[in-house]
Amino acid sequence: MKIRELVEKTGWKPLVLGDPEAEVKGGFAGDLLSWVMGNGKPGEAWVTVQVHLNVIAVSGLCEFSCIVLCKGAVMPEDVTARAGEEGMNILCSDLPAYETVKRLVELGI
């Protein structure tokens, strides 16, 4: 599924859409950056509540297809600006982490 379709199907607000044609190849949920770095795989949608600048570095190194922020996570503008420069995708889910992951699974991700 492409990011563009994921946005259409979930209604999650796209905070940054640098590459809407990127393919979502799976999902990964986690907030401990070492854990994410060590276990995340390219193309996965990363579900997290972390919003500081370092998520951009981690997402880039892991080559995630997008970052999905869970309900209540507010990303500062300087972080979204950096994500924009890097051509990344960041979506804002209106659901808590568990339900966000569930929604991804329901969509076959």
Next chain:
Amino acid sequence: MTVLLHEDYIVERGDFKNAGKVSSTIKEKLKMIGIDAKILRRISIACYEAEINMLIHAWGGDISMDVSDDGTVRFVFKDPGPGIPDLDDAMTPGYSTASDDAREMGFGAGMGLPNIKKVSDSFDIASSPEGTTITLGFHL
């Protein structure tokens, strides 16, 4: 053995805004010269963890990279201190001395050094109050 590519990078003390930038640059550079994606992934994990350690535990530091014609990449991460009081503790998965601030940002899982050792083909660490030096090798 001839060094085909040598690069030096500086991690500025306390520069959290650019945390991970050197690792990203290294990854892009090695990607351009066609290094296998699986090896590149291991290198990225090691470089990222070591770079972050320089920021959250040390006063910045220097990173050097040598790609040699014998099919190896060697990294040296050298910081100016304050050093690691107990290396055995630091190498124990889950052990962390990270500050509450660092933990709030998702650091401090206590997996940094164990992760680095796990993903590299050779690993050496030396530490004193004058600084810590980590030397890593990868076979391409």
